[in-house]
Amino acid sequence: MKIFTVPQIRALDAYTIQHEPISSLDLMERASQAFVDWFCARFNSRQPVLVFCGMGNNGGDGLAIARLLSERAYAVQVYVVEHAKQGSEDFQANLDRLPASITRQTIIEPGDIPSLPVDSLVIDALLGSGLTRSLSGLVAEVVKAINQSQATILSVDIATGLYADQANQKDDTIIQPEYTVTFQLPKLAFMMPRNEVYVGEWVAVDIGLSREFIEQEPTPYAYTDEAAAQSLIMPRGKFSHKGTFGHALLIAGSFGKMGAALLCGRACLRSGIGLLTMHIPRCGYTVIQTAVPEAMALVDLHEQYITTLPSLQSYDAIGMGPGIGKDPQTLQALKELITRSNIPLVLDADALNLLAENPDLLEQLPENTILTPHPREFQRLTGESPDEFQRLQTARDFCARYNVIVCLKGAHTAVVLPDGQVYFNSTGNAGMATGGTGDVLTGIITSLVAQGYIPAQAAQLGVYQHGAAGDKAARSRTKVGMIASDIVENLGW
Structure with missing residues (x-):
């Protein structure tokens, strides 16, 4: 629309x-x-x-x-x-x-x-x-x-x-x-x-x-309703197998924040990924192997933080950010990811905060990398805007300058593309204003990119399905009672 x-x-x-x-x-x-x-x-x-x-x-x-x-x-x-x-x-x-x-x-x-x-x-x-x-x-x-x-x-x-x-x-x-x-x-x-x-x-x-x-x-402005979202969904063939739907790598978690990695990984799996590997600090190994048994786990050299990267050759999409913290060694891992990756990334949470503190990295982001900031994270990246209309224009300018996609989260999350096109989302509710829901979105979008959706469509569809799952969760749990895990459990289309 x-x-x-x-x-x-x-x-x-x-x-x-x-x-x-x-x-x-x-x-x-x-x-x-x-x-x-x-x-x-x-x-x-x-x-x-x-x-x-x-x-x-x-x-x-x-x-x-x-x-x-x-x-x-x-x-x-x-x-x-x-x-x-x-x-x-x-x-x-x-x-x-x-x-x-x-x-x-x-x-x-x-x-x-x-x-x-x-x-x-x-x-x-x-x-x-x-x-x-x-x-x-x-x-x-x-x-x-x-x-x-x-x-x-x-x-x-x-x-x-x-x-x-x-x-x-x-x-x-x-x-x-x-x-x-x-x-x-x-x-x-x-x-x-x-x-x-x-x-x-x-x-x-x-x-x-x-x-x-x-x-x-x-x-430049459109509203993603159900018909628009449904038109983006790729069919799943009868003879498909796990290799058909991509292999995603999620780099997430740190000591005390392994829940973010867990939510991100489970959301990625519930969104149709064929194979998922999670690169986590050593302290999270038991958590992930127990709570996300469908994922393969690679452990970092460090006990509490992400400091290194695995080989990136076999992955169709890479997401980083949920729960990683801002340790200097984690910053070095992010820098390495940006310089080594030849595919679009999905970056959220502390990955965005590290970018804001090191803006020279923005110029090095792979084309069509997807950033998923909430308004405060976006403000850290771009500076304060006098009003919301100007903030939207700032987002359009930002995406054009760095050739990236921004999902500016909110009640009508705005998916902003490098060509200036903006897609506002129609799903979601106030019950999603709770910790962990952003980690869920990162997992969804990373899954879609790995499955072969072009980044712009992965962002648009991912945001829509994230909100739609939140709406389903609110109907059963109420807006007050729902938590981020409920969104994961209501994914599927």
Whole structure:
């Protein structure tokens, strides 16, 4: 699923209107119907519905939604916020269509803002995705009143006050909805962690915009949904054997952190690897041979740390980082790995921290090496960014400069490729915010690379399946009760 900028969305609307053809008013009707269909499937008609409309096309959507809900026996009241001298043409057309049976009120000054019943459903159709400046005046006062209520808030297309393609100021006034029902495609703003409170749970409803335009229009941003992930999965032939699915090497663990190596190894195995070898410090030998019997174990010369490397010739993928620590001898092993390897690596955890402390190594990374930092690790690698949009651009620049792939972990983990393409992930949940889940991801991606997936697809599919396993785990263990091992046990596709 692609993610378009606001100018691209406008072009998509215009293309649909011209080539379907369909009038802009009828397209607004179709969008409003899609919102109403979603709404009615989730909320009954016993709760009062209050629709707050601006005077642009987002307000026109709100008026059409009010009319359609009234036709389905919902008790609807409309509040038009008079923030402009004249409404848009389609807003005015839908205002004229509004039946007299629907109570309407014009809000001209703050004193006109109604009190909102606790059990009411408030539909925010004040301002849409074209906003480019902070709210002020009457609209800002209405937004504050809605946010201060205890009503259930739903935004049409995007929350009023939220910028679609750039960062808001920290003190901006923005609607805080429980739900955002967006049209056709998600907005880039939905992917940013800071905007969680301004998006709530979002859903994209199909309003029949031009498939031809969507397919042909280029964009660096996409959303990996189930269909996209499934299209990446390679079939497993009937006569396959363990040699068919690659041989991975994982370099992991140190004294007190062998659990990270264990989780990484088990995840690698559960993700379809044919053969797995684990290079570990001597202190971890019994742990790995007992807890991960399917893996072959090679022990380092050192009792507590990784200090040396085995021969690298027989491996299809190599992952390093979980639990390795930052001992100077481990740094030397990482340097040796980077200089000796002729295949893409998968680097995580302390391998990333060692890179951040020795940035000259970045220039030596094999092409399409995959890095899997959380935001703080990424900040150590690149420096602090003023906001999340800039951090995303920093990631794109970083990947282009070093010809690497970055999986920037978060609620919508962003897989950033050297060509600037970004794939946001659709799976995962807050239960995965627990120690060890990153080690699991390293094992998954290393397994996929070893099986023959190109690194970009291994990263995209690995991130998706990591989150999907987390979602399965949450259903059985709950988000509070799940641990990283539960993610491993729910892998498989």
